[in-house]
Amino acid sequence: MPRRKRRLASRIRAYIRGLLSFLFSNVGVIVLVVAYTIAGAFMFQAIEGESEMERMTHMALERNNTAENLWQNVTLALNLFNETAMKERITIELIHYQKKIVFAVRHGWDGGRSSRQWSFSSAFLYSLTVITTIGYGHLSPRTNWGKVVTILYTLLGMPLFLLYLTNLGELLARWFKCIYALVCHCRGCPGFTKRRAARFRQQLDISDAESIERPPHWRSGYLDSDCTPEYRIPPNARDFQRRPDYFRSASMPQPWERREVLPAQPRGWSEPLAFRTDSEGTSEFSYVTFDAQTITVPISVCVCIMVGYIIFGSMLFGMWENWDQLDGAYFCFISLSSIGFGDFVPGERVYTPRIETSFIACSMYLMLGMALVAMCFNLMQEQVIHYFAGLKRVLKRVSRCKR
Amino acid sequence: MDRQPVNASYHGSMRSRDSSSTGSDAREKIKDCFRKFVAFMFTQVGVGALVVCYAILGAASFMHIEKDNPDEQLQHVRKWRQSCAEELWNITVANNIFNETSWVLKVDKVLKVFQNNITAAVHTGYNGRSPEDIWSFPAALMYSLSVFTMIGYGNIIPKTIWGKIVTIAYACFGIPIYILYFCNMGKVLAQTFKWLYITAHECSRRDDAVFEEGEIIPVKRKITVPSTACLWVISFYILTGTIMFGAWEKWNYLDSTYFCVISLCKIGFGDFVPGANISDSAGGSHLKLVINFIYVLLGMGLVAMCYNLMCEDVRVKVRELKEDLKNCLDDITLKITVCMNDTKHFHQKQSRHVK
DSSP: OHHHHHHHHHHHHHHHHHHHHHIIIIIHHHHHHHHHHHHHHHHHHHHHHHHHHHHHHHHHHHHHHHHHHIIIIIIITOOSOOHHHHHHHHHHHHHHHHHHHHHHHHTTOOOSOSSOTTOHHHHHHHHHHHHTTOOOOSSOOOSHHHHHHHHHHHHHHHHHHHHHHHHHHHHHHHHHHHHHHHHHHOTTOHHHHHHHHHHHHHHHHSTHHHHSOOOTTTOOOOOOTTSOOBOOOOTTOGGGTTOHHHHHHHTOHHHHHHOOOOTTOOOEEEEEEOOOOTTOOOOOOEEEEEEGGGOOOOHHHHHHHHHHHHHHHHHHHHHHHTOOHHHHHHHHHHHHTTOOOOSSOTTTSSOOTTHHHHHHHHHHHHHHHHHHHHHHHHHHHHHHHHHHHHHHHHHHHHHHHTO | OOHHHHHHHHHHHHHHHHHHHHHHHHHHHHHHHHHHHHHHIIIIIHHHHHHHHHHHHHHHHHHHHHHTOOOHHHHHHHHHHHHHHHHHHHHHHHOSSOOHHHHHHHHHHHHHHHHHHHHHHHHTTOOSOOHHHHOOHHHHHHHHHHHHTSOOOOSSOOOSHHHHHHHHHHHHHHHHHHHHHHHHHHHHHHHHHHHHHHHHHHHHHHHHHHTOOSOOOOOOOOOOOOHHHHHHHHHHHHHHHHHHHHHHHOOOHHHHHHHHHHHHTTOOOSSSOTTOOTTTOHHHHHHHHHHHHHHHHHHHHHHHHHHHHHHHHHHHHHHHHHHHHHHHHHHHHHHHHHHHHHHHHHHHHHHHHHO
């Protein structure tokens, strides 16, 4: 009786520890990144917002100057009403004025839109583009303090975002593998698992089970009392011969060798085998755990995910910003690959009252998108390493043949 | 030379093996050296050459695609200017009395319309130059570099449909090549730097060891390069860039440092790009752009090296931190359970006492 209670208490403790570490590592990092971006937004808004007002008044002054010049040098100076000469002079003045406008806009002036350029949401997008290293450049610091703060903000923010990407990438990769196994191999279907358990039970009784080749460290047996004993499903089991892709992926040496036996980490499903062999009279249950982490997701699935996300973004932003499909896809691709030219930025060309939500939507799209890219890289790693190892082997064989 | 086979046949396989092994030993060594050299070329130098070739290829293709594109915006801007001039003329004609204030007010309105048009044009990429001016070869080279290093300056952008499609394809293939270059350069530079650091360390320790008394047991510790050394190297490189760009582009030092940091961190806003005013000096700017190109590539290699060296350091520290955190949490939970047990025992004792 007390033994069962102790086991329950230890299991609860392990569960709480797992939950806390999950919160601290994953959710904590997300919260940290968002908080850091918000802090940066406030900072940049304060630093750069003032100089923006200066630039607006400066341009109004320029316009007045041009009008004055036109009056003085053109209309007053020309006594004759000579249309072509006057138009020429006017054109010269206008070219000067145009150059000034172009220079001013490229150096941060907004053209007098009623919304401020360094509002909170645009500063938020700016901070995000700094720490994700996208760097659109539609908004960039003009004051000296702004530049210094940007440099420091980058140096702290980039490692933080890398940490976010690694953490979230691993987490999403783990979940995706479970979902993929569920969908593509039907492991989660209840009737199927019972039949599989029954078949596995049969296999444990046959003597052939011992002759099945397994890596020596693979049968881990019983671990701590906390943990459920895990029996990995052997790769040559009869019921898996019908699924060639799992068989192929299971025959790869890498996942087995790299996988350490981690106690009490729920990685797949556990099916209690409600039987006990006659030799053991204890009331313990043993579990057959299906380890979803051993599946390798093919590269095509990862590519499909990324392409799908880009198409989704292109439709969304195309609808909001009146971009055509190619421009939307181009924007999504350039942003997600962290190139970030800045020629297309949501909310930049078309001034709508919805401009603030455009920036926030773009930020969320980017954060989620980069996490998905990290997940795809995580999933593709094994396949790519496998292919490169194969390529290396072929090259070695070819180079040896040359002798 | 003729006697050797005779000797071999007399003295059996041993002698023959020796003579043949000395003859073929050198050949084996040469072959081995050659193989190692080829392998080195394929991995380190080869990847660098691949990157440069890929950039040149990209520059040529983008130049070809974008240069001959008839820019509509220039025509639009010219049209706006003409219409603005028309309206100004009409205002002048319509005002029979030369009344300054009313004339200026009307002119101001017209100018505002003109200004809004130009602003909208600049937002969509107009910058006052024709595509032939913009897409020179060095500029296209910098553009290709900014695509596959993921910096993405954005001062030059593709405007045609084909330009955008080719940019996407170029990035899809270029980014893995660049990542390969990044990892390789990082590894090579990290090994070189580690070796330099260790030799410097040993040299200094040997000087110290000479003056000590007693037995000196050379302790072979695993020396990890501290992160501060990496940071010093990067700072020195940024300082070099600052001085170089400050002198060439006439930027002040803050702007140059800002540009170097933003480029090396792959952010690349594009507000400062060296050689952006290419039309100013055609001759010297080619060399300048090439040197910029090399600076950015080498800088990325150094960043990779620092990343490589700091990874181990950071990983060890993070593991220690995690261990400490776990122990801390364990202690807390233990204390809580002990506390609860104590109170339970206390209550049990109380109830027994009452009975």
